Amino acid sequence: xxxxxxxxxxxxxxxxxxxxxxxxxxxxxxxxxxxxxxxxxxxxxxxxxxxxxxxxxxxxxxxxxxxxxxxxxxxxxxxxxxxxxxxxxxxxxxxxxxxxxxxxxxxxxxxxxxxxxxxxxxxxxxxxxxxxxxxxxxxxxxxxxxxxxxxxxxxxxxxxxxxxxxxxxxxxxxxxxxxx
Amino acid sequence: xxxxxxxxxxxxxxxxxxxxxxxxxxxxxxxxxxxxxxxxxxxxxxxxxxxxxxxxxxxxxxxxxxxxxxxxxxxxxxxxxxxxxxxxxxxxxxxxxxxxxxxxxxxxxxxxxxxxxxxxxxxxxxxxxxxxxxxxxxxxxxxxxxxxxxxxxxxxxxxxxxxxxxxxxxxxxxxxxxxxxxxxxxxxxxxxxxxxxxxxxxxxxxxxxxxxxxxxxxxxxxxxxxxxxxxxxxxxxxxxxxxxxxxxxxxxxxxxxxxxxxxxxxxxxxxxxxxxxxxxxxxxxxxxxxxxxxxxxxxxxxxxxxxxxxxxxxxxxxxxxxxxxxxxxxxxxxxxxxxxxxxxxxxxxxxxxxxxxxxxxxxxxxxxxxxxxxxxxxxxxxxxxxxxxxxxxxxxxxxxxxxxxxxxxxxxxxxxxxxxxxxxxxxxxxxxxxxxxxxxxxxxxxxxxxxxxxxxxxxxxxxxxxxxxxxxxxxxxxxxxxxxxxxxxxxxxxx
Numbered sequence: 001x002x003x004x005x006x007x008x009x010x011x012x013x014x015x016x017x018x019x020x021x022x023x024x025x026x027x028x029x030x031x032x033x034x035x036x037x038x039x040x041x042x043x044x045x046x047x048x049x050x051x052x053x054x055x056x057x058x059x060x061x062x063x064x065x066x067x068x069x070x071x072x073x074x075x076x077x078x079x080x081x082x083x084x085x086x087x088x089x090x091x092x093x094x095x096x097x098x099x100x101x102x103x104x105x106x107x108x109x110x111x112x113x114x115x116x117x118x119x120x121x122x123x124x125x126x127x128x129x130x131x132x133x134x135x136x137x138x139x140x141x142x143x144x145x146x147x148x149x150x151x152x153x154x155x156x157x158x159x160x161x162x163x164x165x166x167x168x169x170x171x172x173x174x175x176x177x178x179x180x
Numbered sequence: 181x182x183x184x185x186x187x188x189x190x191x192x193x194x195x196x197x198x199x200x201x202x203x204x205x206x207x208x209x210x211x212x213x214x215x216x217x218x219x220x221x222x223x224x225x226x227x228x229x230x231x232x233x234x235x236x237x238x239x240x241x242x243x244x245x246x247x248x249x250x251x252x253x254x255x256x257x258x259x260x261x262x263x264x265x266x267x268x269x270x271x272x273x274x275x276x277x278x279x280x281x282x283x284x285x286x287x288x289x290x291x292x293x294x295x296x297x298x299x300x301x302x303x304x305x306x307x308x309x310x311x312x313x314x315x316x317x318x319x320x321x322x323x324x325x326x327x328x329x330x331x332x333x334x335x336x337x338x339x340x341x342x343x344x345x346x347x348x349x350x351x352x353x354x355x356x357x358x359x360x361x362x363x364x365x366x367x368x369x370x371x372x373x374x375x376x377x378x379x380x381x382x383x384x385x386x387x388x389x390x391x392x393x394x395x396x397x398x399x400x401x402x403x404x405x406x407x408x409x410x411x412x413x414x415x416x417x418x419x420x421x422x423x424x425x426x427x428x429x430x431x432x433x434x435x436x437x438x439x440x441x442x443x444x445x446x447x448x449x450x451x452x453x454x455x456x457x458x459x460x461x462x463x464x465x466x467x468x469x470x471x472x473x474x475x476x477x478x479x480x481x482x483x484x485x486x487x488x489x490x491x492x493x494x495x496x497x498x499x500x501x502x503x504x505x506x507x508x509x510x511x512x513x514x515x516x517x518x519x520x521x522x523x524x525x526x527x528x529x530x531x532x533x534x535x536x537x538x539x540x541x542x543x544x545x546x547x548x549x550x551x552x553x554x555x556x557x558x559x560x561x562x563x564x565x566x567x568x569x570x571x572x573x574x575x576x577x578x579x580x581x582x583x584x585x586x587x588x589x590x591x592x593x594x595x596x597x598x599x600x601x602x603x604x605x606x607x608x609x610x611x612x613x614x615x616x617x618x619x620x621x622x623x624x625x626x627x628x629x630x631x632x633x634x635x636x637x638x639x640x641x642x643x644x645x646x647x648x649x650x651x652x653x654x655x656x657x658x659x660x661x662x663x664x665x666x667x668x669x670x671x672x673x674x675x
Contacts, residue, residue, distance in 0.1 A: 065205065
């Protein structure tokens with residue numbers, strides 16, 4: 001089944017779209033989830049969550065802003081990160097109470113974060129494609145050094161070396177200690 | 181808190197900051213490339229395509245398959261953990277590489293044609309081709325297994341088409357089909373098959389996210405560098421140590437045979453050049469016993485583009501005809517060569533002889549075996565060796581005008597040592613008159629190897645047997661003829 005057909009089915013809220021999504025894009029979603037959530041049960045829970053979110057947010061997908069794979073990757077990654085965050089909160093054994101200061105960012109922090117995002121994106125655009133790819137594997141897909149190494153046909157030590165040099169370069173591009 | 185702890189916190193903060201800075205949609209090129217499948221599969225496909233392409237110029241028929249073989253190894257190496265079929269593909273590719281890369285090195289030596297002609301090599305070639313078919317079968321099964329793993333309908337028709345295509349090619353090779361129609365159709369078919377597999381690989385990207393890659397101890401780069409290093413070193417050794425014949429040199433002692441000395445004196449009186457006479461074996465001198473007349477023709481031929489000075493004629497060629505007594509008119513023909521300066525490159529040399537009885541078969545016939553030897557001087561001493569090869573050789577070549585031709589000629593093949601000077605040699609053969617009134621026309625083609633730069637390595641004799649141009653690649657050939665009209669009152673040399 002073609003990508004467009006699946007999108008159409010999802011937009012029509014046809015449940016066949018979910019089946020097709022899991023059949024054709026399940027491997028991609030599992031691939032994105034796996035480095036973030038190691039537990040197989042958690043991975044399956046998260047996959048269900050992602051499916052629901054895709055079902056709910058399919059209207060937000062705009063081809064002009066990025067490809068279907070990019071959108072699916074982003075939604076899967078962010079759902080997996082939220083899932084992990086929620087697990088960590090639950091794992092602490094304490095319910096969030098009103099006494100505990102909220103972890104949500106303040107408006108000032110949001111502005112600072114946006115500025116940082118702009119700067120990082122600008123720096124990333126200046127990186128050679130291979131280094132940019134390495135950056136995304138490490139900081140977007142959150143892949144382990146072992147996974148990056150095996151997929152790129154390199155040793156872990158070589159990947160660590162490349163990541164070290166990449167970080168050094170980015171630190172310099174972003175203005176040194178300010179962001180550290 | 182010490183500095184180390186402080187640095188560690190800083191690092192973690194920086195990592196967190198980087199992580200949180202990229203939460204939107206990833207760039208398209210990143211989405212396309214971040215998959216455990218694409219790179220490996222593209223390598224495998226490129227490897228298959230390159231191993232099949234045969235472009236017979238600039239050594240591309242060796243370079244492209246070599247690159248293809250490396251790509252296939254790297255591609256299947258990444259996929260080998262995924263399923264047993266890909267593992268088999270990897271093992272088969274490694275076995276084929278073990279056969280292929282030593283052959284590339286062997287091709288830099290002049291023994292390659294001898295080794296490749298061995299029956300065992302024919303068997304190995306067939307096994308290699310069968311392994312390729314088995315590899316495609318495993319690839320087909322491997323692709324289907326990847327799809328089945330994620331419940332996608334299995335389909336990999338391109339790989340099956342590739343098996344059929346190769347099987348058909350083998351059949352065409354066995355029946356030695358040389359027509360253009362089917363060959364053209366096969367090329368078009370091949371392009372379609374590769375396109376089909378490429379498309380399939382894109383479709384398989386969906387399933388490819390599920391594959392397991394292997395952690396590596398040796399990097400791809402390390403494998404490539406090692407292979408290239410082994411090839412370069414192996415080829416260098418091949419060119420240095422495998423580019424010349426092993427000659428059986430021995431010191432020449434002064435002749436103590438009084439009869440031979442007497443014959444020599446007589447020959448000199450008749451005008452036989454002393455420098456040629458000194459190089460003859462006692463048997464060849466003795467064969468000239470009772471010589472009636474001697475005809476000599478000396479020419480100088482340029483090789484190596486005239487040497488350092490540009491106008492030197494490095495090779496002194498002396499043709500000598502000696503009439504000896506007999507019931508019919510008998511002659512012994514000598515073709516002698518002498519390098520007057522350093523030959524430059526020391527590879528292989530060859531002499532192709534077109535004897536008088538070959539060109540003028542109505543007038544002359546062979547009257548014995550071809551003899552000869554090669555010599556050089558070193559520190560005032562003379563060394564001699566029999567030719568590495570001396571005798572008749574039948575060979576087949578393709579002529580632009582006449583198509584495939586088969587000839588039998590007399591060849592003498594040899595190598596000269598790097599030490600020494602005055603490299604020289606001769607070939608001699610007796611003829612007998614069949615009918616009066618014919619000229620003696622004896623031709624000698626001297627082929628000199630002027631450079632190591634050739635692949636696969638050929639000997640001067642092999643090059644000559646391809647009927648190539650006189651100045652072709654690493655070899656140059658000069659022709660010289662001894663032509664004379666024998667008469668009782670004095671032989672006339674024809675210039």
